[in-house]
Structures are given as C-alpha cells and as structure tokens.
Amino acid sequence: MSLASIPGTPTDGSASPMDAYLLEVYQKAAEGARPSPGRRFTSIGAFLTFVGLVTAALALLFSLPDGGDGSLVPAACMSLGIVGLIVSLAFYALEIHVQRSRPAPRLDGPTEAAASIYLASVGFFGFAVAIGAALLLLR
Numbered sequence: 001m002s003l004a005s006i007p008g009t010p011t012d013g014s015a016s017p018m019d020a021y022l023l024e025v026y027q028k029a030a031e032g033a034r035p036s037p038g039r040r041f042t043s044i045g046a047f048l049t050f051v052g053l054v055t056a057a058l059a060l061l062f063s064l065p066d067g068g069d070g071s072l073v074p075a076a077c078m079s080l081g082i083v084g085l086i087v088s089l090a091f092y093a094l095e096i097h098v099q100r101s102r103p104a105p106r107l108d109g110p111t112e113a114a115a116s117i118y119l120a121s122v123g124f125f126g127f128a129v130a131i132g133a134a135l136l137l138l139r
Helices: 017-033 037-063 072-101 109-138
Strands: none
Touching (some): 037 072
16 A cells, blocks of 8 residues: 555655654564564474474484383383473464464465474374373383
C-alpha cells in the first residue's frame, strides 16, 4: 500500500518527515512480522541436530555392556528418552502455536512435514522410554 492511496494524504509529495518516518517504521515492522521460511528451517535444523545427538547417545548406551547391577544403562536411556520426549513436544507445540497465530491458518506441505517430524520423534522417544522401563523391570 503506497502513501498516495491512503485517503486524506497529499499526493503532491509534500508528506511531512514524520509521515515518512512512520511509513518506514511500519514497513520494517511488517517485514519483521511476516512469516519466513528461514525461521522454520532454523527450527527444524536445531531440532534435528538435537535429535541426532540424543539418538547417537541412545545408540551408544544400548551398545555398552552392562556393569554392576545393570540398572545404569536403562535409567540413562529412560532419562534421555524423557528429555527427547519433552523437547519434541515443545517443538510440536511451538509449531502449532505459530500456525494458529497466523491470520489465515492453512496447512501446506512444509507445515505438515514439520509437524510429522515432531510427532514421529515423540513416538521414537516414547519407544525409547518404554524400552528403558522394560529393561529396568526385567532386571
């Protein structure tokens, strides 16, 4: 929307410096509030980095031989699984919040893909917690 199309503003270019300043501030605020794909890529990148590190730690824990009473590995797996579950749910809730805060919420391919990544990781970490609990109960 240009300044000339606003009713009551002069069209001869004699806008005051204050109007020009306000227009510039408005445009910067509009650009900052516009959803950008960069935010989603950053969020998914950070999440996948976290999931990769936790998955590597879980794989390392499951490959270690049990020592002593054997409850250290299952307890560590359960705690890593719970942390992963909480982080996955937090990212999923953030994605839902972002989608609902848009003026016209819509589901598109990237939105559904991001939500499915978060939900799949919830299932994975829930499974890791269940395995850890089963190992503790079997001891």
